[in-house]
Amino acid sequence: MAASPSTDTPDPTAAELIAARPHLAMHAMDGLVIDDVPLNAIADDVGTPVWVYSASAMRRRCRMLAGALADAGLDAHVHYAMKANDRLAVLRLFAAEGAGADIVSEGELRRARAAGIPADRIVFSGVGKSERELRLALTEDIAQINVESAEELAMLSAVAAAMDRTARVVLRVNPDVDAGTHAKITTGRAQDKFGIPYADAVPLYRRASELPGILPIGLATHIGSQILSLAPYRAAYGRLADLVRALRADGLPISVIDCGGGLGIPYRNEPAPLPAAFAGAISAALHNLDVRVVVEPGRWLVGPAGVLLASVILAKHTQGSRFVVLDAAMNDLIRPAMYDAWHGIVPISAVDAVAPAAPADVVGPVCEAGDTFARNRMLPPLAAGARVAILDAGAYGSVMSSAYNARPVAAEVMVDGSDWSVIRERESHADLWRGERMPHWLQ
Numbered sequence: 001m002a003a004s005p006s007t008d009t010p011d012p013t014a015a016e017l018i019a020a021r022p023h024l025a026m027h028a029m030d031g032l033v034i035d036d037v038p039l040n041a042i043a044d045d046v047g048t049p050v051w052v053y054s055a056s057a058m059r060r061r062c063r064m065l066a067g068a069l070a071d072a073g074l075d076a077h078v079h080y081a082m083k084a085n086d087r088l089a090v091l092r093l094f095a096a097e098g099a100g101a102d103i104v105s106e107g108e109l110r111r112a113r114a115a116g117i118p119a120d121r122i123v124f125s126g127v128g129k130s131e132r133e134l135r136l137a138l139t140e141d142i143a144q145i146n147v148e149s150a151e152e153l154a155m156l157s158a159v160a161a162a163m164d165r166t167a168r169v170v171l172r173v174n175p176d177v178d179a180g181t182h183a184k185i186t187t188g189r190a191q192d193k194f195g196i197p198y199a200d201a202v203p204l205y206r207r208a209s210e211l212p213g214i215l216p217i218g219l220a221t222h223i224g225s226q227i228l229s230l231a232p233y234r235a236a237y238g239r240l241a242d243l244v245r246a247l248r249a250d251g252l253p254i255s256v257i258d259c260g261g262g263l264g265i266p267y268r269n270e271p272a273p274l275p276a277a278f279a280g281a282i283s284a285a286l287h288n289l290d291v292r293v294v295v296e297p298g299r300w301l302v303g304p305a306g307v308l309l310a311s312v313i314l315a316k317h318t319q320g321s322r323f324v325v326l327d328a329a330m331n332d333l334i335r336p337a338m339y340d341a342w343h344g345i346v347p348i349s350a351v352d353a354v355a356p357a358a359p360a361d362v363v364g365p366v367c368e369a370g371d372t373f374a375r376n377r378m379l380p381p382l383a384a385g386a387r388v389a390i391l392d393a394g395a396y397g398s399v400m401s402s403a404y405n406a407r408p409v410a411a412e413v414m415v416d417g418s419d420w421s422v423i424r425e426r427e428s429h430a431d432l433w434r435g436e437r438m439p440h441w442l443q
């Protein structure tokens with residue numbers, strides 16, 4: 001499984017991890033620097049734990065992907081899957097790059113609009129959109145609604161007809177392809193809850209073309225997340241291309257193919273597809289079909305751009321084991337506990353970074369055995385107060401955090417060159433019970 005640590009290759013060293021991430025560098029005096037800002041300066045000012053994102057990395061990645069798609073001769077449009085990181089500043093940055101958004105809820109629609117993403121650059125995915133959400137999408141007149149079932153299509157038709165609106169609909173097809181990724185982030189096999197069964201796609205598209213309030217314009221697929229091989233993409237897009245030809249043979253017009261997201265990133269410096277190869281896989285299947293191509297990357301755009309910066313509370317030694325206990329925990333970054341994810345962990349101090357390393361388990365203070373960031377990780381002695389950066393934490397990091405154990409949600413910072421700014425304040429302790437009410441019989 002791609003999301004699990006593999007035991008047959010040694011972990012990359014801190015120097016190798018830094019070298020592979022262009023926005024990070026180790027300076028002899030300042031320690032680990034992101035863009036041109038020392039992480040120590042941010043930690044001194046804002047405290048830890050804190051999420052830090054590189055705007056330059058996000059921008060560079062967005063341009064690299066859009067450029068690769070254009071170079072492959074595709075009429076392609078990037079719709080950032082904002083569930084990966086939905087902070088307004090992040091959305092504004094991608095909006096300025098011309099990207100749209102892939103949303104999955106009313107909250108995301110409202111966030112995207114609040115950040116300045118135009119409605120005609122928003123696509124709505126998800127297996128369970130409520131009537132209220134569909135109504136809002138039609139009122140805002142977003143670009144397309146990705147319908148995932150016959151039942152949802154009927155519901156959308158009723159809502160649109162009642163509003164005297166027409167919904168531009170893309171049918172999300174389940175291509176029955178195994179993306180070879182972690183079970184919790186696989187979405188394109190026949191037994192998964194997502195999408196319309198492949199064999200039902202053409203008949204349902206025909207029915208959509210006859211329903212009031214519905215204008216079918218295309219097909220979509222999304223086979224999973226953290227995908228590190230192009231083979232499942234090639235298989236899925238080939239199957240979509242077959243459906244395009246079948247629809248056209250039946251006289252049904254189709255102009256959009258939504259290729260979904262899921263492109264993986266090299267958390268462990270493992271080989272991962274480059275944007276040009278991904279664009280090549282799309283182009284190989286779709287280039288002569290004269291369709292507008294939509295892509296919905298989330299993790300790939302933001303994952304590598306962010307770090308979770310934490311301080312060592314103490315190092316605990318028991319029966320030959322060393323536990324480095326951080327002030328960050330699973331309530332901040334849940335990916336190791338939830339997906340067995342491997343994240344690079346790098347000391348911030350240049351002195352720590354070159355000190356002799358020995359194995360350690362890196363854990364948080366939360367009362368769960370799963371509150372473990374890494375096991376048997378080669379790390380230098382890290383005394384109380386030392387700082388570390390947990391790498392590639394820009395996607396599915398802060399958005400999945402909680403206040404479990406009454407731990408206030410951490411602050412978030414964006415860096416751009418030598419400039420930096422808090423983009424979300426740290427929660428206060430009073431925030432923890434804001435909104436709670438004491439019932440009258442307990443007062």
Ligand SMILES: *Cc1c(COP(=O)(O)O)cnc(C)c1O
Pocket residue numbers: 081083084102125126222224225226260261262263296297298299300395
């Ligand atoms: C989650 C999701 C994405 C983005 O996935 P990444 O792995 O972050 O690229 C894109 N499209 C849909 C429909 C999704 O559910």
